[in-house]
Amino acid sequence: MPHPPLAPTIQLADGRAIPQVGYGMYKVPAADATRLALEAIRIGYRHLDTAALYGNEAEAGAAVRECGLPRDDLFVTSKVWNDDHGYDETLRAFDASMDRFGLDRLDLYLIHWPVPSQDRYVDTWRALVRLREEGRATSIGVSNFHAHHLERLIDETGVTPVVNQVELHPWLPQRELRAAHERLGVRTEAWSPLARGRLLGDPVLERIAAKHGRSAAQVVLAWHVANGTIVIPKASSPERIAENLDVFSFRLDEDDVAALDGLESGERTGRDPDDD
Ligand SMILES: NC(=O)c1ccc[n+]([C@@H]2O[C@H](COP(=O)([O-])OP(=O)(O)OC[C@H]3O[C@@H](n4cnc5c(N)ncnc54)[C@H](OP(=O)(O)O)[C@@H]3O)[C@@H](O)[C@H]2O)c1
Numbered sequence: 001m002p003h004p005p006l007a008p009t010i011q012l013a014d015g016r017a018i019p020q021v022g023y024g025m026y027k028v029p030a031a032d033a034t035r036l037a038l039e040a041i042r043i044g045y046r047h048l049d050t051a052a053l054y055g056n057e058a059e060a061g062a063a064v065r066e067c068g069l070p071r072d073d074l075f076v077t078s079k080v081w082n083d084d085h086g087y088d089e090t091l092r093a094f095d096a097s098m099d100r101f102g103l104d105r106l107d108l109y110l111i112h113w114p115v116p117s118q119d120r121y122v123d124t125w126r127a128l129v130r131l132r133e134e135g136r137a138t139s140i141g142v143s144n145f146h147a148h149h150l151e152r153l154i155d156e157t158g159v160t161p162v163v164n165q166v167e168l169h170p171w172l173p174q175r176e177l178r179a180a181h182e183r184l185g186v187r188t189e190a191w192s193p194l195a196r197g198r199l200l201g202d203p204v205l206e207r208i209a210a211k212h213g214r215s216a217a218q219v220v221l222a223w224h225v226a227n228g229t230i231v232i233p234k235a236s237s238p239e240r241i242a243e244n245l246d247v248f249s250f251r252l253d254e255d256d257v258a259a260l261d262g263l264e265s266g267e268r269t270g271r272d273p274d275d276d
Pocket of ligand 1: 023024025026027049050112143144165166190191192193194195196197198200215217218232233234235236237240241243244270
């Protein structure tokens with residue numbers, strides 16, 4: 001099978017660019033992670049999404065070091081976990097992550113969850129600002145932030161995250177949050193873009209997939225791409241990993257988009273960020 005072309009990049013407010021499709025590594029077992037990340041890079045992915053929580057930073061780093069591409073051709077994201085909120089704790093957690101990666105910088109470092117019950121995400125953010133100033137994290141952002149969390153960070157530090165990585169898929173299109181991102185200059189990145197695979201059997205998707213001669217997963221990812229969202233689907237086979245990158249060679253029409261928009265149910269596969 002010929003490889004799909006590289007994903008286009010999305011411009012971030014700090015002048016950097018992020019490949020619109022990345023390989024999501026949550027629940028990729030450490031034993032498989034280097035092989036699958038190398039496979040993703042071989043297929044044409046240039047963006048890996050992991051986190052301290054996922055237990056595969058070392059394996060992702062090995063793939064980056066072993067793939068044969070210049071470091072600057074790859075975009076690597078990781079995230080500080082909830083146990084490490086606070087200024088000093090976050091700096092230490094970053095050092096530990098970098099030791100695992102075996103890399104000297106990250107392209108994007110995110111606060112994984114705001115954890116409002118701890119009320120430390122502003123201090124955590126100040127640590128990320130320092131890491132960016134030191135060049136150890138080229139870009140910094142957040143994940144699972146509601147608009148009111150974002151606004152507080154910006155009000156208290158004057159620094160706007162370049163992305164907010166949130167649960168987003170046709171069941172949960174996050175319209176209000178996206179409008180807030182637009183207003184604040186934050187790029188939207190979708191986690192669980194396929195709702196963890198749960199929405200793929202939907203007859204609406206199957207009908208649109210048959211019409212375009214594509215898979216249901218490709219139809220959902222094309223909907224994200226049409227919305228300008230950064231997506232990081234996770235898959236466990238080379239065939240699916242390749243399929244998920246091959247979403248730029250066809251276009252959904254207005255009827256398709258309207259049908260996908262009609263799937264909104266508000267259903268989350270993960271937690272509400274305000275509940276932690
Ligand atoms: N920031 C956060 O809090 C957060 C939370 C969750 C996830 N994430 C990130 O987002 C990434 C993606 O989210 P996710 O892994 O939860 O869910 P997802 O990408 O929406 O869905 C993954 C599931 O869909 C299946 N799948 C993938 N491609 C497919 C295809 N072409 N055809 C049929 N089934 C397919 C996968 O199966 P197989 O694996 O069996 O192939 C897997 O079960 C994560 O890996 C992680 O990097 C971030």
